[in-house]
Amino acid sequence: MYDSIIRVKFALQKGRTRFNGVKVLKLSRKNKEHQLKKAKDIMAYVITDRCIACGTCISVCPVEAISEGEIYHIDPDTCISCGSCASVCPNDAIEEG
Numbered sequence: 001m002y003d004s005i006i007r008v009k010f011a012l013q014k015g016r017t018r019f020n021g022v023k024v025l026k027l028s029r030k031n032k033e034h035q036l037k038k039a040k041d042i043m044a045y046v047i048t049d050r051c052i053a054c055g056t057c058i059s060v061c062p063v064e065a066i067s068e069g070e071i072y073h074i075d076p077d078t079c080i081s082c083g084s085c086a087s088v089c090p091n092d093a094i095e096e097g
Contacts, residue, residue, distance in 0.1 A: 044081035047072050050093035057085035057094060 047057075051071035058066045065078035066085060074085070074094075086094040 044079060044097060045074055045083065045086055045094050046097040047074055048093050048095060050091050052091050052093070054090065056088050056090060060084045060088050 047066075049071060053068070053070065053072060055068075057072060058064075058068070061084060062082060063078050063080055065075045065080075067073050067075065071093075086096070
């Protein structure tokens with residue numbers, strides 16, 4: 001798959017609009033910024049008041065997006081929405097936002 005991504009990127013750099021017969025769309029900078037802003041407005045996971053601060057979620061977060069406190073908090077700017085934290089929470093305190 002990585003090889004195909006490289007080939008598509010190369011085709012775009014050469015100004016081509018098709019790759020193996022499939023139309024390739026190039027996002028403009030403005031469109032990319034809009035998509036990023038839209039993604040940040042949506043928070044995939046939140047920690048509810050059922051949190052007992054056991055620390056299980058912190059140890060499985062691959063990007064260290066969870067901070068400690070009375071109840072824990074997920075930083076939406078760091079979170080990659082992988083769901084690892086929700087799958088290990090013993091109290092089902094982490095929900096999709």
